[in-house]
């Protein structure tokens with residue numbers, strides 16, 4: 042415990058992990074008058090959602106998208122003073138491109154200013170990637186989905202794919218609609234995903250509030266929000282941030298005097314604390330939790346992981362006019378124009394190629410591709426981009442590289458819910474956070490922030506600390 046905390050009798054907290062879950066928990070505990078130390082093994086904050094430099098480019102490790110219904114993530118962005126660094130579409134509008142032969146078909150999944158479910162009806166009625174009968178199938182599936190009770194534990198035992206087929210869906214409706222959205226949000230195909238998680242995503246995003254699915258992205262590199270703005274706010278909140286600092290052991294003592302926990306660092310240093318929040322991924326929690334700290338601790342490893350691949354291509358000219366699109370009937374999934382965020386326009390490349398454009402392909406559920414050599418990925422994706430984007434046919438590729446996140450999310454397979462622990466452990470003052478914990482959300486930024494709130498709420502409950510009111514909507518409690 043720091044001398045200052047000792048002198049003021051202030052409660053102390055150590056948060057292990059500077060991803061979005063850890064940032065949230067650290068800020069909340071600091072707001073509740075704890076003296077907080079945040080430990081992060083890497084040289085930067087932001088965890089799985091970060092940026093790095095590649096020559097003159099600033100590159101995001103992976104394109105990150107959130108929806109208007111991600112109230113907790115948006116609350117964190119606001120708390121970081123970064124609201125003007127993210128953008129949300131005024132209305133959901135996803136261009137969906139399919140190319141057969143020389144025929145380019147562009148569909149739009151967009152919402153009208155109408156109540157649910159009519160907000161999507163017009164868009165579906167004219168969606169060119171589904172035959173009229175299949176559009177009716179989708180309506181039938183959506184109505185059945187809307188009737189599901191998300192609190193029913195039986196949903197997690199079924200796969201979304203088997204449920205879809207039992208409710209009138211066929212391979213085409215699954216590919217052109219359910220997987221188009223589901224693969225990107227859940228990081229698994231319908232047959233491999235828990236119905237509980239899929240139903241949660243589709244009900245919350247598309248079937249409850251008309252504006253819920255409006256798409257948001259950072260208007261700057263992720264690191265500007267998740268590292269720069271976060272570090273500034275943590276420092277302002279008096280949190281001690283220690284980067285490149287790894288926790289290797291948690292010791293809990295049953296002392297009647299002094300803080301009950303001690304966090305041992307790689308260099309042997311011991312930090313004592315009243316509250317410890319483990320906000321790393323599940324392997325980190327499994328390594329640090331004292332024995333028998335949570336139910337089913339021996340099963341944590343069963344919560345598998347799933348990869349996401351991003352393919353980055355810099356062209357010598359503009360090949361895409363839209364900020365993003367989704368591709369259908371193609372190995373390409375979602376394509377984003379990263380030119381404005383990456384600093385490409387101000388780089389030396391832009392002096393010789395003033396119209397140069399940087400595209401990032403976000404490829405989810407790619408177990409079979411994540412370890413392929415760059416040359417193979419290049420041979421797979423460049424011709425496919427030429428097929429989808431005619432302007433790419435005559436363009437020169439100035440740079441091609443990939444970012445591989447092998448453990449991007451937990452594996453959202455059926456049966457996952459039972460493996461996700463709640464924030465509180467059996468040990469008072471020792472809490473878990475992370476997008477993999479029991480938030481009900483898939484592994485997303487929203488889940489991470491919600492888990493950070495849950496850990497802070499659990500730590501503060503019953504301590505006499507000023508506990509802000511939890512409004513149950515994930516917004517930043519005030």
Ligand SMILES: Cc1cc2nc3c(=O)[nH]c(=O)nc-3n(C[C@H](O)[C@H](O)[C@H](O)COP(=O)(O)OP(=O)(O)OC[C@H]3O[C@@H](n4cnc5c(N)ncnc54)[C@H](O)[C@@H]3O)c2cc1C
Pocket residue numbers: 057058059060061062063080081082083087088089090102103104105106107286287288289320321322325349350351446448449450474475476477484485486487489
């Ligand atoms: C390529 C990619 C694309 C994605 N796309 C999206 C998207 O579009 N939308 C979306 O919402 N989500 C997306 N996600 C998921 C999202 O990034 C994560 O769910 C979220 O960032 C997880 O945050 P977290 O705080 O729970 O964990 P993490 O980000 O994993 O942070 C944990 C931190 O703890 C640190 N740590 C672990 N152990 C220790 C230790 N012993 N000592 C010190 N530090 C430690 C780690 O270094 C890490 O920084 C994507 C993820 C990836 C990888």
